[in-house]
Amino acid sequence: MILCKVLGPVISTEKHPAFARLKLLVVQPVDEKGAVAGKSFLAVDRAVQAGEGDTVLVLREGTGIRQLFGVPLTGKLPIRSCIVGIVDQAG
């Protein structure tokens, strides 16, 4: 996983059914001091209810996410990054 800061939500009405009812957020990789450490990308938030400014733990591995979402290993879920925790402290 990597540390990221939540920059804000992406609003989309026309989307693949896999993204229905999932919150989609722009996240920016950061180091343990909060400094920018990479290019921003998008991650879904299904369970931790992260908000703008939160430092979060992001899983970037599709198979792990399919397992997390209860999709069979042979099933299909086109999601590659998911917020799996809100970080209280790092470093």
Place this chain on the structure above:
Amino acid sequence: MYLGKVVGTVVAERKYEGLAGQKLLLVQPLDHGQQPLGGLEVAVDTVRAGKGDLVFLVGSREAALALEPSFVPVDAAIVGIVDRVAV
């Protein structure tokens, strides 16, 4: 997943069977400020996006999982049309 802007279409007549009937679009990946991020990509469309649309995409193996039912050899798929990026 990442943001992008549809800048055109791609037509390829001779291709792997799995790609038959799939709409291919030319996409410029963008950062959260909607500035270009790297070079153009060709992505398969799953949401009827069109030229000029701001979209979000999924890359790598998961792009193929956006398509039903058989395996399609793609590494980028447009999976949503973006109304607004609130950053």
